[in-house]
Amino acid sequence: MRFSCLSLIHRTSRLFLSVSVLGILGLAGCGGGGAPAEPAALVSRGWDYYRLGEFTAAIEAFHRAELGTAEAAPEHLRALYGQAVSWHLRRPGEDLARAQDLYERVIALAPESDLAAWSLLALARMKHVVPVGQEPDYDAVRAAYREVTERFPGHLAGQEAFVHTQASLLLEESEARFREVLAATREFVATYPDSPFRSVVHEMMSHCYGELERPEEQLDARIDALEAAETDPTNPWSSKVMDYWYIAVIAEFEVGDFDTARAYYAKLIEEYPADIHKFPAEQALTRMDAVEARLRQELRGDTPP
């Protein structure tokens, strides 16, 4: 009797254990490879993994989506693009050659598509964003950007490539380059007056005018940049405080246009009363009053010039 009871308990325990293990395996199986997921869902999941830094899982999801779609399908392109980005930007374990191959497949399959534009830009960025210890070959980088701009002139990727090209020219800090950037950016603004990148482009123009010691135009371009700026209303950190500050400082110290300087210092003080720049902005207003008072006195002949 004792033997049979113990044996029963023993057997029950084993059964319970086996059922548990099977249950766990079953659940794991359901999670991993149960009903085949839709390619769109797999691509979406792949990006979720990517943003979590789970690059292997991301690549796996994108790969499954690729296998489950025909070459001409949009999800197929998205799956290839997702894999390309993951191999390109995963750290550690990046495989640039494989990424390049995948980007090129996207371009070859749908050369006029959105993803082809972004893939071409990614290939240019690959040349630009190099590992620590290396310097980019800027001629090659610019040639790659130029290809994006020429093939996709009105596309956001093409316009981003344009901006990167001009930024790379600014790095040389030569008068000729500043003039070159000025000419290109002026043309860009004329061609694409509604480009979402026009604020950055105006800011570049302001930078060039500053370097070329043309302060009035530097100030005007900075104001144009502010007026064209896109604001992300959901980001509490995005503010115009530094725009106001820089415009006021250029107006005060580069142009001597105290009216404009006062107007922008005042906007800063009024719109951002809690910002750390409020105190120096108020000091600036006092400073300009003092300078004007001193110069007026000098002009009246009260003090020697």
Place this chain on the structure above:
Amino acid sequence: MSAASKFVRSYFPFVVVGGTFAWSVFAIYGHRAVEAPPGTITLRIAHWQLETGVRDAFNELADEYAKLHPNVRIVQDAIPETTYGQWVSTQLMGGTAPDMIEIGYLPPHILVSYYNRYYLTLTRYVDQPNPYNAGTEFEGVPLRLTYKDGMRTGYVEELQEYMNIPLSQFGVRLFYNKDLLKKLTGLDEAPSEYRAFLDVCEQIASQQNELGEYYTPIAGSKFHFAMWESYMFNPFTYGAVRKADFNRDGYVGYDENYVAFSTGRLTFESPWIANKFRMVREITDYFQSGYTGLTRDEAVFLFAQQRAVFITTGTWDALSLADQARGRFEVGLLSFPNPTPDDPVYGEQMEGPLYEYPMQGFAFGITRSCDHPEVALDFLLFLASRHGNERMNRIIGWIPAIRNAEMAPLIAEFTPNIYGMYNAINFNMGGETWIKWLQMYALYQVKQITYEEFAAEFGPFYLERGIEDFRELQKDWRRGIARNEQFLAGVRAKALMADGDEALSHWVKYRALTASRQIWPEVWHNAQVKMMERGPDLDATGPYEYSDEVLERVRQRLRREDRQARAAPAESGRPRGTAGG
């Protein structure tokens, strides 16, 4: 012997274990049923605030909430701060996390990955009004606009999402033992003027207690020194901004600091730097000896045992300190003592009040494992409402995070002053230079070296080694660009996969981030490297000085205005880019 008793004898241990298990199941179920009848939603909230008042505040607010929602029960998990980070990690990874968790005690990059994995995003709610603000001035106002800081603390830049609901603000002040001050100096109030404060400290330091021990004027520790440094010593360097802010952004970066020193625009004789060190010495002379090796608690004990008169701390400790003092001595509150503009040493540097960085926190995220996230959010909104936040912070003794929420008079004195002078020196180049700075500064603090010795030893090392450390820092810059590239690809993917307004919003984010993290940083970095290598143009005017050409333009305008005023009624110049303003 019956079969039953035989069975019990043979399997007694199994019977006992089985019986105990059955009883415990029954007891726990019975207890839970009383505490939380069927249909009750129980939410757990975890925090590390063991200070006086926090748990009481949660209990009271939970009771008030239960009056509005009888089916909701709030349970607190108050975890000591020493183990909080590990505890949260374990709970999140184990899938047993509470529904709401106070955010903190984790390294920033870990926190970002936890946010991503384990917390719900709250972005979609921040532009909606807080329903508990109905009938107040914030009725219909988006939640984020009801915050004093626009809910910046709740926004996580790396994710571009709102991830938590902050509930309090913090400030730092000097506390003092009013009875001891009266006994030792005859004063009812501590002086807020710098020289008078030093005199009082001197008077205190010269007296002994009944055990023959000298009184300590200021209870200090490494922790407390950092507060003195940020809130009092550093703002005195403000004037250096006019010498070293080469890019005119209003701050002095480590690169600008280095270039200013290497070109002689700033030296260790410059008043903003020499006087900061002088003030450090004058104040820390009244700390207890060996304070740099002491912890926060040791300084608090010294104050609580009435062996020190002053201590600096934040709102988070205010009520706890008042509690410890209750019945024994009265606690007074004081701003950091400022020199007057006619002070013989610091007067010229006193351009204004001292800026105090506002700190907001006591922020809670909602975990993905929460079964009733809508109820958890509703409870947090209740705590973040105009009245809920006021009531909660009044009980705890902290500063409310919500605008217009009133606070206790004692706490009102902690409200940070967000206007005035701020720090304008930065020797942190990382690497060997920073280590050397920390070593030498520590020696100076404990009076093992004089300021002259500090400058003679650190100055040449800084100039010689600084450029190498700068180059090392540049490697981090390049790594940062690669990380940004990875992050931006994720944002771009969101934009590509979204439609309508959502896509538009993602694209705006994408472009703003591309400009601010990838395009301009390379241009600025390039300018920074060139400035480090060749220094600024020494013949050029300073960053905040007028050139002769600019002064001449102003002169011409004034002449023109003068002529116009004589010829016709004055018409002032119209500023550019503004609507005639």
